[in-house]
Amino acid sequence: MAWGRTSGKILSWYEDILNAPGKGPSLPILAKMTPNIGNMELPALAANEGGADGIAAINTIKSLTGIQLQTFSAPPSVHGKSAVSGYSGKAIKPIALRFINDLACHPTLSGIPLSGMGGVETWQDGLEFILLGCSNVQVTTSVMQYGYRIIEDLTSGLQAFMAEQGFSHLFELVGAARSNIIHADELDRQSIVYPIIDRNLCLGCGRCYVSCLDAGHQALSFGKDRVVHLNAKKCKGCHLCLLVCPVGAIHPGKRVTKPMPKE
Ligand SMILES: Cc1cc2nc3c(=O)[nH]c(=O)nc-3n(C[C@H](O)[C@H](O)[C@H](O)COP(=O)(O)O)c2cc1C
Numbered sequence: 001m002a003w004g005r006t007s008g009k010i011l012s013w014y015e016d017i018l019n020a021p022g023k024g025p026s027l028p029i030l031a032k033m034t035p036n037i038g039n040m041e042l043p044a045l046a047a048n049e050g051g052a053d054g055i056a057a058i059n060t061i062k063s064l065t066g067i068q069l070q071t072f073s074a075p076p077s078v079h080g081k082s083a084v085s086g087y088s089g090k091a092i093k094p095i096a097l098r099f100i101n102d103l104a105c106h107p108t109l110s111g112i113p114l115s116g117m118g119g120v121e122t123w124q125d126g127l128e129f130i131l132l133g134c135s136n137v138q139v140t141t142s143v144m145q146y147g148y149r150i151i152e153d154l155t156s157g158l159q160a161f162m163a164e165q166g167f168s169h170l171f172e173l174v175g176a177a178r179s180n181i182i183h184a185d186e187l188d189r190q191s192i193v194y195p196i197i198d199r200n201l202c203l204g205c206g207r208c209y210v211s212c213l214d215a216g217h218q219a220l221s222f223g224k225d226r227v228v229h230l231n232a233k234k235c236k237g238c239h240l241c242l243l244v245c246p247v248g249a250i251h252p253g254k255r256v257t258k259p260m261p262k263e
């Protein structure tokens with residue numbers, strides 16, 4: 001593991017490893033990428049140049065689990081000492097998906113098979129990697145947690161989804177979400193989705209009001225009657241209020257064109 005972490009930053013090593021004598025002539029070789037680097041495309045390109053048959057990503061993310069307040073050490077500790085080590089499992093999935101997206105949309109890498117991993121626990125998790133461009137998916141932490149049996153759940157869930165949606169081959173799904181991921185600058189900034197408050201569900205707890213107030217928009221008012229009102233002129237459509245509402249009393253309205261600012 002330590003060697004793998006180091007080699008992720010020394011690009012020429014990829015070619016050396018891939019061309020090493022005795023690697024076996026017939027087995028496909030996937031070059032595994034570390035996420036502990038800013039730009040994963042660089043080692044992936046080096047591995048591609050070096051003859052890798054595919055790219056596997058991601059490895060674990062360097063981390064410290066936390067500091068215990070009684071001992072001032074980070075678990076797991078060895079005689080009170082700990083070290084930076086690798087984070088894996090459910091929490092790293094969004095980071096893994098972002099790296100897979102970076103690889104899948106790189107013009108030189110397009111076409112090289114991607115094997116995705118990082119937090120796959122359910123068939124839906126696995127399918128997300130496939131939709132971004134992975135032709136297969138790997139699972140480590142979840143198997144350690146729940147045993148190999150979960151693989152049956154993953155495959156049967158995926159098969160049921162495909163049958164229900166009318167897909168006959170997995171390759172129809174590989175990269176199917178790719179065109180929906182664009183650069184932030186290309187997103188439509190001329191329209192907005194205002195939140196709609198369902199007064200029948202609202203508990204009057206005020207969490208949406210506090211979040212909107214302290215997040216800097218002040219688009220909600222909340223009086224002594226504990227009824228929330230929206231000031232659409234101040235609303236930025238960030239949907240923080242939807243996320244914090246404990247009972248799902250706020251839902252998104254229709255996307256509408258933003259009002260033109262008055263001259
Ligand atoms: C206990 C443990 C040991 C691991 N050992 C290796 C290893 O020896 N080589 C390697 O390339 N990746 C290793 N990994 C990383 C996994 O293969 C995988 O890339 C990473 O954990 C993300 O996937 P996951 O969230 O499904 O675990 C290890 C992961 C864990 C949790």
Ligand code: SF4
Pocket residue numbers: 195211212217218219220230234235236237238239240241242
């Ligand atoms: S969408 Fe954002 S800005 Fe608009 S009311 Fe909700 S939290 Fe405030």
Ligand code: SF4
Pocket residue numbers: 197201202203204205206207208209228244245246247248249250
């Ligand atoms: S967070 Fe939800 S329940 Fe609480 S006041 Fe806002 S809309 Fe009502």
